[in-house]
Amino acid sequence: MSQKVLLNATEVHIALHRLACQLIENHDNFQDTVLVGIQPRGVYLAERLKIMLEKDYKIKNIRLGYLDITFYRDDFRRGDKPLEANTTQIDFIVEDKKVVFIDDVLYTGRSIRSALTAIQSFGRPTEIELLTLIDRRFSRHLPIQPDYRGRQVDAINKEKVKVCWKEQDGEDAVYLISN
Amino acid sequence: MSELSVNHLLGIKYINEDDINLIFETADHFKEVINRPIKKVPSLRDITIANLFFENSTRTRLSFELAEKRLSADVINFSAASSSLTKGETLIDTVNNILSMKVDMVVMRHPNPGAGVFLSKHINASIVNAGDGAHEHPTQALLDCYSIRERLKSVAGKKVVIVGDILHSRVALSNIFALQKLGATVKVCGPKTLIPKYIEKLGVSYEGNLRKALEWCDVANMLRVQNERMEISYFPTTREYTQQYGVNKALLDSLGKEIVVMHPGPINRGVEITSDVADSKQAIILEQVQNGVAIRMAVLYLLASKIQHNEN
Numbered sequence: 001m002s003q004k005v006l007l008n009a010t011e012v013h014i015a016l017h018r019l020a021c022q023l024i025e026n027h028d029n030f031q032d033t034v035l036v037g038i039q040p041r042g043v044y045l046a047e048r049l050k051i052m053l054e055k056d057y058k059i060k061n062i063r064l065g066y067l068d069i070t071f072y073r074d075d076f077r078r079g080d081k082p083l084e085a086n087t088t089q090i091d092f093i094v095e096d097k098k099v100v101f102i103d104d105v106l107y108t109g110r111s112i113r114s115a116l117t118a119i120q121s122f123g124r125p126t127e128i129e130l131l132t133l134i135d136r137r138f139s140r141h142l143p144i145q146p147d148y149r150g151r152q153v154d155a156i157n158k159e160k161v162k163v164c165w166k167e168q169d170g171e172d173a174v175y176l177i178s179n
Numbered sequence: 180m181s182e183l184s185v186n187h188l189l190g191i192k193y194i195n196e197d198d199i200n201l202i203f204e205t206a207d208h209f210k211e212v213i214n215r216p217i218k219k220v221p222s223l224r225d226i227t228i229a230n231l232f233f234e235n236s237t238r239t240r241l242s243f244e245l246a247e248k249r250l251s252a253d254v255i256n257f258s259a260a261s262s263s264l265t266k267g268e269t270l271i272d273t274v275n276n277i278l279s280m281k282v283d284m285v286v287m288r289h290p291n292p293g294a295g296v297f298l299s300k301h302i303n304a305s306i307v308n309a310g311d312g313a314h315e316h317p318t319q320a321l322l323d324c325y326s327i328r329e330r331l332k333s334v335a336g337k338k339v340v341i342v343g344d345i346l347h348s349r350v351a352l353s354n355i356f357a358l359q360k361l362g363a364t365v366k367v368c369g370p371k372t373l374i375p376k377y378i379e380k381l382g383v384s385y386e387g388n389l390r391k392a393l394e395w396c397d398v399a400n401m402l403r404v405q406n407e408r409m410e411i412s413y414f415p416t417t418r419e420y421t422q423q424y425g426v427n428k429a430l431l432d433s434l435g436k437e438i439v440v441m442h443p444g445p446i447n448r449g450v451e452i453t454s455d456v457a458d459s460k461q462a463i464i465l466e467q468v469q470n471g472v473a474i475r476m477a478v479l480y481l482l483a484s485k486i487q488h489n490e491n
Binding site for chain 2: 071118
């Protein structure tokens with residue numbers, strides 16, 4: 001097994017700032033916008049962006065929720081491992097709001113498809129956008145593309161992209177892992 | 180994540196502590212789901228569930244049906260009164276006929292103890308026991324323990340007294356198994372005639388005096404007197420039963436501590452508990468009913484995840 005660094009801590013930091021600025025361009029003061037981190041790994045990215053927007057860009061009252069898609073997945077009973085659910089915590093109404101989904105890696109697009117179904121349980125958003133740190137090109141199963149991306153990566157199917165966060169994994173970095 | 184150690188939920192006797200905790204953790208997520216504006220998830224959209232009720236039920240059946248619908252399963256219902264059983268068909272034949280219509284799971288209530296275990300040996304579908312005679316009622320015990328866990332933070336180390344008709348109660352037996360597996364101490368209380376002869380072999384102690392039992396416990400689970408299962412008289416009159424084993428507000432207030440009062444329903448108001456107790460803050464009877472749906476969703480979801488997906 002070998003692994004290659006795709007983004008180091010500095011590069012992750014730069015990408016995060018760029019993503020935050022792009023969000024501000026489109027959402028101004030975030031009055032009608034809510035951020036939704038996709039469980040489990042999208043949550044770290046979402047929390048980072050929230051802190052960055054509040055501290056570095058002085059935007060107040062960013063609303064952030066966590067969405068678990070386990071019960072909406074289309075591979076229930078198809079995988080080897082049973083699916084483990086995570087907490088969903090959405091303390092606001094998404095009705096008539098702009099929702100930004102935040103996930104670490106966009107791969108087949110199936111998670112986002114599930115998230116699109118799941119979010120309907122919380123109301124009818126005016127629009128939904130997608131932000132991902134890593135966009136794996138050429139591997140989509142569904143017609144889903146990100147509106148904001150940190151970095152595009154060409155990875156073949158056997159390779160794995162792993163995003164590490166300081167609070168969870170001890171460092172900020174993105175690795176390409178191949179067997 | 181771990182998965183259930185069993186393919187059927189036939190009784191608490193057949194599952195272990197890890198299974199129970201897994202069901203509770205999954206139920207936590209479903210409890211959040213059923214408090215959303217849209218209370219439905221699509222997890223079981225390719226699963227068909229037959230609810231076979233060979234014995235009357237209102238609460239359990241509604242609770243299961245709601246749980247199934249909130250998981251998007253297809254549901255068919257069957258009750259004994261309108262069935263071919265009255266025409267002489269055997270249980271296996273009835274169930275096999277239903278299964279030949281491509282049913283994946285069976286939720287069954289049956290008057291005979293062991294009906295679920297018997298069926299699980301002969302048919303090819305996941306079975307959830309919704310009560311078999313005076314044997315077990317596993318989902319009720321799970322929701323009871325889940326409600327205790329919710330109110331008192333944990334079940335381990337708690338003292339629980341089960342009061343009333345232990346002899347005819349499947350709720351009592353399942354509760355005893357579940358509470359003990361989770362580390363609680365269990366006592367039973369009631370007229371000696373309604374206590375099974377070998378109850379102490381289950382590691383359960385007996386207390387004949389209700390006041391003493393309540394002073395000892397953290398939680399009192401008040402069972403209904405099952406008149407329909409009593410072919411002979413087990414106590415002189417209902418009035419006498421109430422005087423000795425009925426809980427009223429004055430008795431609760433005189434204990435010097437606040438205990439949690441539970442009841443699996445249906446309540447005979449004024450017999451095992453008075454109205455002011457049933458409607459008091461100490462009673463978690465309606466929480467039990469709400470938790471019942473989440474627990475049943477968790478059980479069905481976890482069992483369904485063990486059904487092999489058929490690519491055809």
